[in-house]
Amino acid sequence: MADKHPQPRKVPVAKVVGKPVPAGLKLGLELGPVLAFFVAYIWLRDRTFMIGGTEYEAFILITAAFVPVMVICSGILWKLSGHLSRMQVVTLVLVVVFGGLTVWLNDDRFFKMKPTIIYALFAGVLGVGLLRGQSWLQYVMDGMMPLQHAGWMLLTKRLAMFFAVLAVANEVIWRTMSTDAWVNFKTFVLPLALFGFFILQSKLFERYSSAPKDET
Template sequence: MTRTRALTEYGPLILFFVCNYVWGIMPATAVLVATTVIATAYTVYTERRIPWMPVIGAVLVSVFGGLALVFDDAFFLKIKPTVATLLIAAGLAFGLLIRKYFLRTILNGVLELDDTGWRNLTIYWICAFCIMAAANEVAWRTLSTDGWVTFKAFGLTGLSVVAAIGAAPLMKAVRGGES
């Protein structure tokens, strides 16, 4: 991952964390929404294509962050990770049901797996996203707002990294018919 890509992906989250520490959750939310939109626009401009995952993420951050700001209630911001991860899990489950593996489309040639490999990887990520949603639910209901912000910045990011590492054996297990 290039420095620019890392900055556009993690920069808004880091600024959110720092701003929350300095000024509180509502100013941090405004910074998160603004920097996410700017980072996504920059990504679209530099890549000269629409990267759907960052765009969808920016829309969700804008909607839930906007609701938090309008209603002056961090609840909307706190449930965004739950809603986002459950929507992704539901989309993947729908694809599994109709035997269209959306991960194959998203990863677009990065992996060469047969249908069994894509099915197993899809099931793995459905479970991983459901676990992340459950973890977020527990966190926002049991931690202070500052505690939840720390969990959001580091806990959910850590869970995502662990999930990606855990998926590695599945990505090697079945390539183009090999066992």
């Protein structure tokens, strides 16, 4: 005899990763090092320092301070939440590598090209996944957003192209403009561009959401 009360269909939902962290604290730990870098640069940009017989511009020494601050803030975030996304880990590794090269070789070009490498790497990795018919963005973001497969694919395509544009923009700016212009671009334009990108995807999130809808 057929069951008159069929079980409701299960709908996939986003995976919750790590422990919740207050939004303000999380934002401070993620953006605090960048804002501190900006403030320190504005304060010291016209000064040079002699250390161990070698002359260093303020940019180099601020970079030397930025790297451990970034590591400490990421460590605190990991301690509080018990989790760092793969994208955060990759970014942190590149900050340490290129920041270290900048200080070691006393050459600010390495730190300035870091965003180019990061965004080009992300664009390339996402592009390879798309060619394989997969959304590696979903894997990188640990399934934090409840999207259908078609939504993940479309979001991945858009974000890959957006990252490619950011990589080109950073390369053009640091090679053709002043350090002041690049610092402003890195501190304000890049974060605002990323924020704006995800705001503009609201229709995509709504259309392809796989989260269960409330019944009235």
